[in-house]
Amino acid sequence: xxxxxxxxxxxxxxxxxxxxDLGRATxxxxxxxxxxxxxxxxxxxxxxxTGAGRVLLIFKRGGTLVPQPVPTGGMIPxxxxxxxxxxxxxxDKPDYEAWCAxxxxxxxxxxxxxxxxxGGRSVYFxxxxxxxxxxxxxxxxxxx
Amino acid sequence: xxxxxxxxxxxxxxxxxxxxDLGRATxxxxxxxxxxxxxxxxxxxxxxxTGAGRVLLIFKRGGTLVPQPVPTGGMIPxxxxxxxxxxxxxxDKPDYEAWCAxxxxxxxxxxxxxxxxxGGRSVYFxxxxxxxxxxxxxxxxxxx
Numbered sequence: 163x164x165x166x167x168x169x170x171x172x173x174x175x176x177x178x179x180x181x182x183d184l185g186r187a188t189x190x191x192x193x194x195x196x197x198x199x200x201x202x203x204x205x206x207x208x209x210x211x212t213g214a215g216r217v218l219l220i221f222k223r224g225g226t227l228v229p230q231p232v233p234t235g236g237m238i239p240x241x242x243x244x245x246x247x248x249x250x251x252x253x254d255k256p257d258y259e260a261w262c263a264x265x266x267x268x269x270x271x272x273x274x275x276x277x278x279x280x281g282g283r284s285v286y287f288x289x290x291x292x293x294x295x296x297x298x299x300x301x302x303x304x305x306x
Numbered sequence: 307x308x309x310x311x312x313x314x315x316x317x318x319x320x321x322x323x324x325x326x327d328l329g330r331a332t333x334x335x336x337x338x339x340x341x342x343x344x345x346x347x348x349x350x351x352x353x354x355x356t357g358a359g360r361v362l363l364i365f366k367r368g369g370t371l372v373p374q375p376v377p378t379g380g381m382i383p384x385x386x387x388x389x390x391x392x393x394x395x396x397x398d399k400p401d402y403e404a405w406c407a408x409x410x411x412x413x414x415x416x417x418x419x420x421x422x423x424x425g426g427r428s429v430y431f432x433x434x435x436x437x438x439x440x441x442x443x444x445x446x447x448x449x450x
Contacts, residue, residue: 168340168408169401173358175442175450176394177321196312200448211449214317216360219392226392229418236420239430241392241438248363248370248385250320257313264312274373276380286383294385298319304344305355306319 179293180223180243186290187220250296258283261297278302324367324387330434331364394440402427405441422446
């Protein structure tokens, strides 16, 4: 008998970063990138709607080292992270230069701009925790 | 004069994990989750198509500490990560039990199953680097 087929994965839905200062990180993603805050406990985490049905979760570093009970059933197991992580957000191609101008106007240092073989472009900068943030137009990967 | 509007973000397009053993991590995401390998340099990174036009990048820990030139222009600035990070993949609601059965059949320990207020469900387990992996049905967030 053949094993059952693997059910499909529909993309990454939650991407997680860790911060030393939740308020500062929240301000950055809301005010610089324009992400829409969805949910917070005011202390330990902030969830953002990043568009396209995808979620950015920012956790206070060290705030997720013990299981977190979920009131409606179960618990979230421990996780945590260090180091300057990396995340890339999708932007529309016609908005590339406007994004670069926006970063410059807010005195955010652009660390790099890249051209990709498939025609896409990326701009790289740091969030307040030194995570490497990339804004990327389509034309990078076979599926994007 | 009003400042120009913030151009839209279209979701997170690249989510990044770090590994101590790229071959082992690649096997896990390909064979257990069924993700489609897209690109690798065989040594330092593996890119996966996770569906929905979203990308998982797995980097060898310590392999991204210096800028990486991009042949077609520019460079990728340094990043790196430690700790058991967390990632969540979208699955269809009717596939929830099949996923749990699949994990059990491969002797992957389920650390938790949760019920969410909006009706969604999550199952949590570890990848070989102890990252906390979640498979989650719609019904969790206002936008998912």
